[in-house]
Amino acid sequence: MYEIRLHSRGGQGGVTAAKMLALAAIREGKFATACPFYGAERRGAPVVSYIRIDDAPIKVYSQIRQPDLVIVLDMSVMETVDVLQGIREDGRVLINSPHPVDMQGHPTYHVDLTGIALSLNLVIAGSPILNTPLMGALAKMGFVSFDSVKDAIEETFSDERNVAAAKLAYEGLGQ
Amino acid sequence: MLTIATGNKAVADAVKDARPEVVAAYPITPQTEIVEQIANYVASGELGSRYIPVESEHSAMAACIGASATGVRAFTATSSHGLVYMCEMLHWAVGARLPIVMANANRALGPGWNIWAEHTDSLSMRDTGWLQVYVGSVQEAYDATLMAFRIAEHTNVLLPVMVNLDGFALTHITQPLETVDPGDFIPPMELPHAIDITNPVGYGTLTPPGEYYKFRWDIERSMRSAAGVIEETQAEFGKRFGRRYGATEEYRCEDAEVIVVAMGTLGKEMEIAVDTLRSEGMKVGSMRIRWFRPFPDLDLEGREVVVIDRDYSFGFGGIVAHAISSKYDVSIYSVIAGLGGQEVTYDDIAGFVRDRRPGEEFWFGVDA
Numbered sequence: 001m002y003e004i005r006l007h008s009r010g011g012q013g014g015v016t017a018a019k020m021l022a023l024a025a026i027r028e029g030k031f032a033t034a035c036p037f038y039g040a041e042r043r044g045a046p047v048v049s050y051i052r053i054d055d056a057p058i059k060v061y062s063q064i065r066q067p068d069l070v071i072v073l074d075m076s077v078m079e080t081v082d083v084l085q086g087i088r089e090d091g092r093v094l095i096n097s098p099h100p101v102d103m104q105g106h107p108t109y110h111v112d113l114t115g116i117a118l119s120l121n122l123v124i125a126g127s128p129i130l131n132t133p134l135m136g137a138l139a140k141m142g143f144v145s146f147d148s149v150k151d152a153i154e155e156t157f158s159d160e161r162n163v164a165a166a167k168l169a170y171e172g173l174g175q
Numbered sequence: 176m177l178t179i180a181t182g183n184k185a186v187a188d189a190v191k192d193a194r195p196e197v198v199a200a201y202p203i204t205p206q207t208e209i210v211e212q213i214a215n216y217v218a219s220g221e222l223g224s225r226y227i228p229v230e231s232e233h234s235a236m237a238a239c240i241g242a243s244a245t246g247v248r249a250f251t252a253t254s255s256h257g258l259v260y261m262c263e264m265l266h267w268a269v270g271a272r273l274p275i276v277m278a279n280a281n282r283a284l285g286p287g288w289n290i291w292a293e294h295t296d297s298l299s300m301r302d303t304g305w306l307q308v309y310v311g312s313v314q315e316a317y318d319a320t321l322m323a324f325r326i327a328e329h330t331n332v333l334l335p336v337m338v339n340l341d342g343f344a345l346t347h348i349t350q351p352l353e354t355v356d357p358g359d360f361i362p363p364m365e366l367p368h369a370i371d372i373t374n375p376v377g378y379g380t381l382t383p384p385g386e387y388y389k390f391r392w393d394i395e396r397s398m399r400s401a402a403g404v405i406e407e408t409q410a411e412f413g414k415r416f417g418r419r420y421g422a423t424e425e426y427r428c429e430d431a432e433v434i435v436v437a438m439g440t441l442g443k444e445m446e447i448a449v450d451t452l453r454s455e456g457m458k459v460g461s462m463r464i465r466w467f468r469p470f471p472d473l474d475l476e477g478r479e480v481v482v483i484d485r486d487y488s489f490g491f492g493g494i495v496a497h498a499i500s501s502k503y504d505v506s507i508y509s510v511i512a513g514l515g516g517q518e519v520t521y522d523d524i525a526g527f528v529r530d531r532r533p534g535e536e537f538w539f540g541v542d543a
Contacts, residue, residue, distance in 0.1 A: 019349045023179045026351045032179075034349040038205075038290070059447055061344045061440040062520040 136166030246369030269304030291516020431460030
């Protein structure tokens with residue numbers, strides 16, 4: 001089982017990102033679950049979502065303690081949240097950043113999701129849309145194919161700029 | 176079609192496929208998405224129900240009672256404080272023999288204010304006469320809701336059914352979901368005592384002592400028949416749609432010397448604990464109780480039993496543990512865990528089994 005923890009802020013689309021990845025994975029015949037941790041979160045507050053992907057049905061409902069991958073959609077949450085807590089020794093990190101950042105030596109991928117969203121004017125209520133470009137980066141990392149990501153995005157959103165954003169992130173992922 | 180859905184969405188989809196004529200709704204976390212999604216289906220024309228937004232849960236059930244009494248299919252959903260607020264009407268639905276279906280997102284009761292999973296809300300409605308099923312996955316939430324209509328409306332039952340799913344843990348998790356075309360799986364509802372305006376009669380009149388107990392006995396008679404109707408319905412569902420359910424879900428119980436029992440999502444997660452303990456050489460199995468009313472026959476003879484209660488009856492103990500100990504002569508280690516959404520992992524569950532002390536009660540997080 002592969003376990004992913006996604007850190008974002010309420011309103012940035014982290015919960016929908018988790019759902020889209022789960023959808024892309026099950027379309028490829030895998031099993032997947034996505035769940036947000038619900039507390040007293042509201043727009044702008046740090047939030048956490050979990051995604052599990054496996055070849056067998058998933059029976060776990062408790063939170064992910066030792067993620068294989070940590071995704072940080074908003075680097076500012078790191079001021080108050082220890083995003084690397086419990087990460088596996090060989091765990092990887094994916095950050096929304098135009099440049100590399102050292103995440104305590106963990107293999108770290110970076111992609112400028114905010115820049116991509118702004119370049120396509122993919123903005124809702126003043127916030128750049130980060131979750132659809134994120135799907136492209138995850139495809140590049142090999143979790144699912146780009147075609148599955150494209151399908152999952154199109155099933156979730158009608159604006160075709162979302163797929164374009166995913167394509168840019170697919171091409172722009174750095175390590 | 177295979178897609179993904181939350182537990183709430185799965186219930187709403189099952190309601191859409193079961194086509195009730197009336198849905199009365201009042202929102203409450205964490206069930207709100209159910210009635211929101213149903214409202215969307217009604218607004219888009221995908222579901223032709225009359226949707227009645229009401230001013231309280233008491234009214235939601237009262238509206239379902241009024242609708243059902245005219246012989247039409249009715250549905251509502253609630254949770255926690257909403258459920259206990261409609262308590263009076265829950266008894267009424269049973270006494271009036273109305274096959275209403277309701278989803279309850281299991282949530283703790285305040286204060287302290289809490290929106291997370293616990294079973295005390297629905298278990299405190301144990302003696303109302305509602306059938307109660309507790310589900311353990313998004314798929315099961317869909318399947319059980321669909322089956323609930325057929326079971327409730329069966330001529331040998333005619334009692335309401337409550338489908339319980341863990342708040343947030345199941346209502347908000349996204350999992351694969353395969354919906355079905357029910358076809359004639361749920362026959363048209365036929366209520367023998369439906370209100371007929373061309374033939375006026377009195378309902379709910381004073382029922383003297385010499386008559387009242389006969390109605391109570393008839394409820395119990397139907398509750399006893401319900402066990403067979405549930406079995407038949409689940410078998411037919413399996414035959415038509417390929418997914419099989421029992422009154423319980425047993426996992427690696429064949430040669431088990433210790434059986435761990437729970438309901439809801441903990442009852443799924445404990446299967447991982449069973450695998451861990453089996454790999455350590457312990458003969459352990461798990462039994463997830465799905466139907467709590469009518470209470471099923473359990474094969475526990477000669478085993479040690481660990482019961483995890485996500486509920487409590489103050490001054491007495493875990494409600495599931497005591498349901499089992501009052502029916503079966505088995506040694507029980509009663510674990511109270513997961514109250515108000517308390518995090519319980521499969522490792523914790525394995526620990527409960529390893530450190531079991533038969534005959535005792537253990538409060539997770541409190542007792543050492």
